[in-house]
Amino acid sequence: MLENFSFRTIVEYLPLFGQGFAATLWLSIVSFAGALAVGIILCAMNLQRSRLLQLPAKIYIDAIRATPLLAQLYFLYFGLPRLGVVLPELFVGILALALNSGAYIAEIIRAGILSISRGQVEAGIASGMTYSQRMRLVILPQAIRVTIPPLLGQAIVLVKDSALLSLISVAELTRAGQLLASDRFMPAEGFVTTAACYLVLYYGLKSLAAFSARWLGVRPIGSRT
Amino acid sequence: LDDITKRGELRVAVQTQGPPFSMVDAAGKRTGSSVELAELMAKEMGVKITFQDYDWDGLIPALLSGKADLLVADMTPTLARAMKVAFTKPFMHTGSAVFAKSDSKFGTMEACKAKGTKIAVLLGATGEKVAKETFPDAEIKSYKGGGPLLLDAVNNGQADCGVNDVSAVKGQQAAYPAGSFTIMPEVLSKEPLAFATRYDEPDLLIWMNLFLDQVALDGRLQKNLDYWVNSEDWKKDHQ
Amino acid sequence: MIEFRGVNKWFGALHVLKDITLSVEPREVVVVCGPSGSGKSTLIRCINGLETIKDGDLVVDGQRLGDRATNMTELRTEIGFVFQAFNLYPHKTALENVTLAPIHVRKIARAEAEASGREMLAKVGLADKFNAYPSELSGGQQQRVAIARCLCMRPKIMLFDEPTSALDPEMISEVLDVMVGVAEERMTMMVVTHEMGFARKVAQRVVFMDAGAVVETGTPEEFFSDPKTDRSRAFLSKILRH
Amino acid sequence: MIEFRGVNKWFGALHVLKDITLSVEPREVVVVCGPSGSGKSTLIRCINGLETIKDGDLVVDGQRLGDRATNMTELRTEIGFVFQAFNLYPHKTALENVTLAPIHVRKIARAEAEASGREMLAKVGLADKFNAYPSELSGGQQQRVAIARCLCMRPKIMLFDEPTSALDPEMISEVLDVMVGVAEERMTMMVVTHEMGFARKVAQRVVFMDAGAVVETGTPEEFFSDPKTDRSRAFLSKILRH
């Protein structure tokens, strides 16, 4: 398969890959933003004392974590119309990604918040801050530093997961490779190019993570006792 | 071909796209029109047959890398594809048909040609190209995973109508209550279906062509197609 | 100002505060000492509601804790609490640490809060560290910021939980000096500490706790020169010997 | 036994040890003191190779550190090191902590190692804690296990880096008592500490460091009653005042 590797065909398909790349990129960005929103809501519910709020969040997170994205995607894609909600594929795909990643992000944020030492919370309490003030002024600013690296890790997972959207006819990066494979019967060319594009996205996110770590690390937190 | 004889085994890559060509029946047994033809081939060669069941992504690499000797699927031999693999003579001709849900307003070709109609096709299949030409104003949605999912998409309203191989559509609508779908009489394109092997196995290609000629002459091919494709007889035995 | 009446507290099966009755007058400075695990921290943490009590009454600044009518958040603004581990906000500078609560809790204008924050930091000897982050400060400096942070709220009561025991020996005195300064302004103070020099200098009363109970109270002179109980004698001999 | 000759060390641009020349005789007990950041820890960490030196000679037990011929791992078995933070292995019981190195490094049979481990733990007053995990022990008890862990290797030299400064006041004396016991067996000891009572009682010599240099050495009596330099006077006044 490799000895006849045709760069010429790849070049010919490059515009298609370009479109796919752009689609994957913006699709991932939108999904990730949605996932952040879902994650924050879930995490906020999960941190409440009231079991009434906590339990649904916990069940949701477990259900998402224990089942494959594919099943979730089809659940939405074929399930929503039965409830009379017919949405465009792209929308369903983004929704599925956001709902899926949101569960993981909720856990990441929760871990970040719980990593803030009890003493910080108590200092806030002792100076008369309300719950929301403590969250806003003391806990979240510190938790964000801890959560950004794992969040970017989750972003990497999300980008790769978005490949599954090709199953419900969303044109993205993986689709471009599949088209090359099925029009021209050149699977090696198709998949190698796809992989290269994903690798570019991966390194982009990774350097973003490194950059943010350095940027946040300007003022290393943690006292010198 | 010598390798196959020596090995005593014919390795066939199939894609399980759904009835009538290749499917897994309720008992978990692999069967279908193409599958039975391949079995016949092995019988004529006097070797065992093993099926390798890939999804679309793995099908072509399996043939190209030599994991499989030949490829049996309802595949259209386009010229672009023939640059990479060697197709046999067509074993049958089929065409793409348009179908829609019976109780919908998309009962005719004209209705489907309206702007913004959502048309479901199979990713990479000929139907995809044909649909683009026939319905320039429509929104084409390509699906992966086989014809039945097109029917499901239309049935669920994700798409208004679908375009796929006519025999596939006929075979696959069996899973629904009779009369769920309207299949339009127009055939959008006439296209052949063929098996494929590699160009570095010319002897196998010659043999396969000969095989197709033979079974066509002695009526075994027609019998197979009549059973699987042109009627719904198979449903009695395999549902 | 602070009054415990028959206060009990359990951690699970552990009875950490046993029938505490104790009252602290306005402008009084009380030092609490006792062996590790005797419940000193728990005692003063109850006062600003960091721990809740099981039974008995605890009245602080005229308000009974646990009452519906008592707004804990409001009451806490009247109470400064200094932790052993400083607990400065690591993501804020010294000045931001000091002005955070005045601005957001007391709703004082930023400029005004910063002016009084600077003044307070200067008072604890950190006029040159306004913009330093906690990680850039030594332990002693961090603890002084923590004290300034409390003072900026102009509380009626100051509580200290072993404020010097996480510090290097040479830094202890700089923090104690600041605390003596606060005591001399005659604020109500309750200090958990083993620094007996400090107790001698500023405390009106020493409270000795053991196993969750107040075993002995007295003036520093009485307590150090003539401890009444065996337990306090044993304790004093241990901490004063070396 | 330990000999520094013109030793220098840098951390990046920071010159932490400045031309140290110092020798410790066999069976001598030396106390090192000085302000925070003066390089005390770095000094004694060099002795067992936890830090490497840049130039100068450091000869320990007749072997020059940094030489090819010197087997550091072997040399370290002759040196016990007690940390400020105890550094017990949290996943092992007290007895396992104490027998780990004898069994794996000295290759002593388990039964024998355990017998001597039990004996050593009993000696530091922990006969009832063989099977306790570090998290179940108080700080003072943990530090005593740490000392026993070193003693079980029957080292020639014992190094202590502020062994009591992470401890509650009442626990300090129990650890110091054990250290006095070790000193009385006349082992070569180098102790970084601010516990002047201990220095007075057992040290032959006190070394005062400041800003990376040895500023003054002398007997405890000389040093405490009549410090020679301004810097040592200022330091002593700070730590002895409260």
Next chain:
Amino acid sequence: MIWFQLQSLMGSYPLALRGLGMTIALSGISLVLGTILGFAFGVLRTSGSRLLDSAIGLWVDLIRGTPFLVQIFLIFFILPELGVELDAFTAGIIALTNLAACFICEIVAAGIRSVPTGQVEAALASGLSQWQRMRQVVLPQAMRVSLPPLVGQYVLLIKDSSVVSAIGLTDLTRVGWLVVQRVPNGLLVFAIVGIGYFAVCYPLILLARRLERRMSAAHGEVQL
């Protein structure tokens, strides 16, 4: 209609069991192998050799940064060109083991780095050799930190194993695809597939949570 489909689904349960069996066998074997390899690489990564560290780092990047499907294809279809002929099951095991090793290596390395330096210094000071330090002091402690994320990673890897259907292995997801040809109801079929994965993964998630809770409860670290 649903009844009709459910009935014809019932007939496929032997196929479904086979798929479940394949998923379990595949992920079981690869997770064991991947754990062993991942531990080895994690230890090497923190061994202090820059060369090893960056070599392993590059490998991790390549594996994490490319779709798993491509990795499987490389192993199954491209390796034969270099003379390494594998059957689909072995290729699937190798690909999944490689993926598992990559993620586990990172988890283990993070666990090792989380062990306080004081622990290493204490071991160093008592003369333990490098291997003894690792074996007796560092790994047991790193293990406790790594265990919950490790089990969490297992869950992700089990789900990733579905990609092997591309090289013709009939795992649980693949069974879903096959059945949906006959019973064209994506919702129903993949809901059942989802339940299958849930049955395998949920116990692991519970286990991870238990480990996590136990770890934070018995926070056996020295209290300062």
